[in-house]
Amino acid sequence: MRLRHNQRIGGIPMKRLLALLAVLALVAAACGDDEEAPAPAADGEDTTAATTDDAAPAADEMMLDELNVAYFLEWPTANQVAQARKTYDDALGMTVNWIPFASGGDMAQAMEAGDIDISYSQGLTPFANFVTGGSDLLLVGVAVSYADADNCVANPDYGVTADNAAETLAGQSIYTPLGNVTHFKLLKMLEHLGVDTSTVELIQSEGGPAAVAALDSGAVAMACAFGGAVNQMIANGGNLVMTGSEQEAIGIRVFDIISTTGTFAAEHPDIVTGFLQVTEDANVAYNDDRGPFIDVIAEAAGMEREPTIALLDAFSFPEKDTQLSEAWLGGTVQQVMKDQMDFFVAQGEIDSALGSYDDFVDTSFLEGVEGRAGGAAAPADEMMLDELNVAYFLEWPTANQVAQARKTYDDALGMTVNWIPFASGGDMAQAMEAGDIDISYSQGLTPFANFVTGGSDLLLVGVAVSYADADNCVANPDYGVTADNAAETLAGQSIYTPLGNVTHFKLLKMLEHLGVDTSTVELIQSEGGPAAVAALDSGAVAMACAFGGAVNQMIANGGNLVMTGSEQEAIGIRVFDIISTTGTFAAEHPDI
Structure with a gap:
């Protein structure tokens, strides 16, 4: 792979950088790490921290009258409500200065220098880069989890898809940050797609706007970025080569962390815990109902409302108990770091990985936080969840029903999965709101959109099935329509x-x-597929609309399609169903 930056990336030897890049796979994060992760500064001195065993944390804590926190602009997060309303200041009894940074590497250097006390939403890759190099950094919490908010977009003129990437990207240039999660995701994606990376030139990104400009210019086949830049490139006509969900399926999980230095944490444990407490409260409030907070978050992030919502739709903010579970800081994060570093050793990119990353994760501060409902533990709650209720449709055959019939879901999740048939996507939404259904499979997009428009706490997490001819209207032949x-x-x-x-x-x-005056047409609400067949056969209606087997039955009984699914697609009607849940369930049970 040819790098526009020759042998080193931002001052880091290539092998060392890729080593730290590895940390990123399942756990990766780079929120705003749109620039490379610089190597840890040699012998960086902390001019504010005590350096002797005689230093008195209590006395020092009394002298600490302000807190410097690093964060990213144009990266909307739930805790920005507390940032904007100075809840942190009030809770900690001091001025909290929020200082924007361009990359997680810069955050790490600033923490080493003593200029920053806590970094919020630092990328995991630069964090791992610095601790691998001996830096005194400490991971104390998870800030935000995301997948589709960080991706690579192809220029449509190059015709790059997942199926042909090995051929269409050969000899081309890709514009990307180097040394962060975006870079790592790119490398993993290219490997998965069979692209010979020795034939690809990587040009170091200068930030999101520069990525948009580079892709628009046509000079690069693909540009990689995070946040609003990804949405803008897609809006400008670019296409994703792999979606965030597809990348997650090959082992890439993306999230950012909350970090500090070991020295600061040891000398100011109450401040670290207090900071995490305010963050937890903000996450809980957001996860319960984000609606009232959107405008506040947008202003704090320096963004307009609609782009803010677009990004927040791709984010989740795990609460205390979720973070402390085995799926996150209870072991998975540490092990994934190790696994990914070992992967790069096997690839010959680094000589060796650390034996363990356990020492760089300290959950004691988060354990001191009062969680939802007075500290009810999510790990215990997850253990108590011994069954999962899933909504689906009868007479609607889907590929996953093999796993349903063979109880593959039950085995994989370690619990009983109850498949409960529903008559409509609206009924599914109501059942999820009531807590009777945990996940809906093949819910219609329209009822989902109707409910979230009305303020419902629903979350679209996947696409179930795409179809056209399986959902249609059939005319009674006696009417000659x-x-x-x-x-x-x-x-x-x-x-x-x-x-x-x-x-x-x-x-x-x-x-x-078709030019039909809808004011002259009476719409009679359907009671389901069999009722639609009966209504059409009775001759009382000129046309009946349904989905699945009912459509085929009405045609078999002599009815005719007025427009085929392909003809409807040609006028802009695409039909697909989704996989959905509630925001609360997703936040509390991300692994499920």
């Missing part, structure tokens, strides 16, 4: 259809396209 005459033959008639879901949406779009 076709695409050419629908404006006349449907006037004054009745149509049997679900309301408030994608089938309803498709119907309205189709009627509009």
Whole structure:
């Protein structure tokens, strides 16, 4: 792989950098690490910390009248409500200065120099880089988890896809940060796609706006960034080669951390715990209902409302008990660091990895935080969760039903998974709101959107199935309805259809396209697929709309499609179902 920066990246020998890059795979994080992670400064002195065994933390703590915290602009997080409202200042009894940084490496250097006391949302890769180099840094919490907010976008002129990347990227240039999680994700993605990295030139990014400009210029085949820059490149016509979910499936998890120095933590444990307490309270409030906080967060992040929402949709803010679980700081994070470093040793990129990263994670401060409901422990709560309730549709065959039938879900999750059939996506949403359903599989996008528009705490976490012809409207042959005459033959008639879901949406779009005056049409709410078949057969309605087997049955009974699924797609109607849950369930049970 040719690097525009020759042998070193930001002053770090290539082998050492990639070593630290490895830390990133499952745990990676680089929030704002859009620049390289510099090597730890040699013999950096901390001019504020006590240097002798005789130093008295209590006395020193009384003298500490302000706290310097590093963070990233244009990176909206739940705790920025407390930042903006000076909740940290009030809780800690001192002035808290929030100082923006460009990269996690810069944060680490500033902590080493004693200029920064705590870094919020530092990338894991630069953190690991510095501790591998002997720096006195300490990971004390998880700030934010994200996947789609950090990615690489291809220029459409190059035609790069996951299927052809090995050919289309050969000999091309990629614009990317070096030494952070974005860089690591790129390397892992290229490896997974079979790209010969020796034929690819990596050009070091100068930040998100520069990445957008580079991709727009056509000079690079792909540009990698985080946050709003990714959304902008996609809006400008670029395409993702792999989604965040697809990257997670090959072992790349992305999150940022809360860090400090070992010296500061030892001398000011109450301040570290107090900082984490305010952060926990902010996360809990956000996870319960983020609506009232969006504008405050946007202003604190230096962003407009809509881009802020777009990023927050890709973020999750784990609460205390989730962070302390085995899936996070209880062992997984440390082991993933080790596994990834060993991976780079095997690749010949570094000579050796540390034997363990356990010493660089200290959960004692987080353990002192009062969590949700007076400190109810999520690890215990997760152990108590011995069954999972999943909503699905009958007569709607999907690939995952093999795993459903073979109880693969039960075995993988270590609990009973109850599959509960529902009649509509709206009913699924109501059941999730009530806590009766944990996850909905193949929920319609339209009812999901309706409920979140109304303030519901639902979260889209995946796509279940894409389809077109399996959801449609069928005309009774006695009415002679076709695409050419629908404006006349449907006037004054009745149509049997679900309301408030994608089938309803498709119907309205189709009627509009065909020039039907909808004020002359009566819509009768469907009671389900069998009822739709019966209504059409009765001759009481000119057309009936449904999905799945009911559509096929109505056609078999002599009905005709007014527009095929392909014809509907041609006018901009795409049909797919999603996998959804609630924000609360996702935050409390991320591993499930």
